[in-house]
Amino acid sequence: MKIGIVCYPTFGGSGVVATELGNALARQGHEIHFITYDQPTRMALFDENIYYHKVDIRTYPLFEYPPYELALASKMVNVAKFEQLDLLHVHYAIPHASAAYMAREILKTQELYVPFITTLHGTDITLVGKDESYAPVVTFSINQSDGVTTVSQSLRADTYEHFEITKQIEVIPNFIDLTRFKKQQKEHFKKAICPKGERLIVHTSNFRKVKRIDDAIKVFCRLRQQIPVKMLLIGDGPERRRIEQLCQDNDLMDDIRFLGKLDAIEEVLSVADLFLMPSEKESFGLAALEAMACEVPVISSNAGGLPELNIHGVTGFMSDVGDVDDMVKNALIILQDDKLPEFKANALKRAKEFDVHKIRPLYEAMYERVIASVPAPNN
Numbered sequence: 193m194k195i196g197i198v199c200y201p202t203f204g205g206s207g208v209v210a211t212e213l214g215n216a217l218a219r220q221g222h223e224i225h226f227i228t229y230d231q232p233t234r235m236a237l238f239d240e241n242i243y244y245h246k247v248d249i250r251t252y253p254l255f256e257y258p259p260y261e262l263a264l265a266s267k268m269v270n271v272a273k274f275e276q277l278d279l280l281h282v283h284y285a286i287p288h289a290s291a292a293y294m295a296r297e298i299l300k301t302q303e304l305y306v307p308f309i310t311t312l313h314g315t316d317i318t319l320v321g322k323d324e325s326y327a328p329v330v331t332f333s334i335n336q337s338d339g340v341t342t343v344s345q346s347l348r349a350d351t352y353e354h355f356e357i358t359k360q361i362e363v364i365p366n367f368i369d370l371t372r373f374k375k376q377q378k379e380h381f382k383k384a385i386c387p388k389g390e391r392l393i394v395h396t397s398n399f400r401k402v403k404r405i406d407d408a409i410k411v412f413c414r415l416r417q418q419i420p421v422k423m424l425l426i427g428d429g430p431e432r433r434r435i436e437q438l439c440q441d442n443d444l445m446d447d448i449r450f451l452g453k454l455d456a457i458e459e460v461l462s463v464a465d466l467f468l469m470p471s472e473k474e475s476f477g478l479a480a481l482e483a484m485a486c487e488v489p490v491i492s493s494n495a496g497g498l499p500e501l502n503i504h505g506v507t508g509f510m511s512d513v514g515d516v517d518d519m520v521k522n523a524l525i526i527l528q529d530d531k532l533p534e535f536k537a538n539a540l541k542r543a544k545e546f547d548v549h550k551i552r553p554l555y556e557a558m559y560e561r562v563i564a565s566v567p568a569p570n571n
């Protein structure tokens with residue numbers, strides 16, 4: 193199949209999933225065309241089946257803001273025609289689904305029908321999509337899609353609850369490439385960070401308020417009062433400076449390091465003992481899955497799709513959003529010498545259930561169904 197993939201080319205979950213899916217499909221012999229404003233962060237650079245098409249965003253004095261949606265739709269039309277695409281797969285509703293609808297309708301006037309599938313990832317539904325400025329367009333675009341998927345049962349339920357959706361939504365969970373995300377021998381790094389054998393705690397996110405990084409810091413502070421611990425904070429975003437100041441004000445900088453954005457995050461996860469994800473909203477929890485694949489148990493909230501990933505008392509523990517006391521209690525259980533190996537083994541076992549080789553065929557099957565349902569010309 194020839195598949196066009198539209199996504200945000202960033203470190204965010206939707207962009208990562210879209211890019212990794214494209215890489216996996218290319219390895220199976222499918223021809224993959226990424227269409228976005230910049231090269232996706234995790235795109236395989238030297239795969240003969242992967243192509244990148246840059247969306248040209250031009251500014252004019254007439255426009256206060258560049259019309260990205262129009263530029264994207266035009267690029268989709270161009271790529272679909274020239275590369276003879278079988279299907280477009282757009283990740284994140286805004287503005288990708290509406291642009292795909294526009295592109296499909298333009299192509300229909302040229303007697304071409306290129307169907308599109310929309311994958312909903314989370315904040316495009318739970319946050320941005322609920323904004324009254326966008327809700328009508330989100331609803332319309334989802335209902336006009338030739339296929340719709342979400343990454344968790346929780347997000348599927350949220351979509352039906354908050355939007356008047358008439359389309360059937362299929363749940364296809366996020367996945368992990370276990371050839372990349374696996375525990376590596378990086379003990380020299382662990383000794384540099386934890387020279388006295390301290391437990392190492394990791395949090396990674398896009399540093400938005402919804403991630404409740406304050407709670408992660410509170411958990412760390414209370415653990416620090418009881419056992420020797422260090423912490424690594426990975427990522428960047430609007431809350432980073434405030435969190436740095438919070439750590440400075442509380443004299444935590446000797447035990448907490450801010451690493452910023454990392455591509456090879458699996459190297460850091462390989463030496464971690466515990467992963468914290470206290471999010472207020474989490475459609476799936478891809479960062480937690482990456483940690484589990486590297487044999488790191490998870491302390492998380494029970495928000496959104498996290499209960500579908502983190503098995504309470506087995507791969508880690510879940511607490512109510514904001515219940516720092518419970519998170520600390522559970523973290524101390526995991527970090528015991530006689531408990532930690534078991535939790536680590538269970539985390540890896542659970543991660544294997546989301547191996548890309550198990551999830552990719554679900555997308556391929558959906559592609560084939562959608563392509564098979566394409567109406568005949570002039571219909």
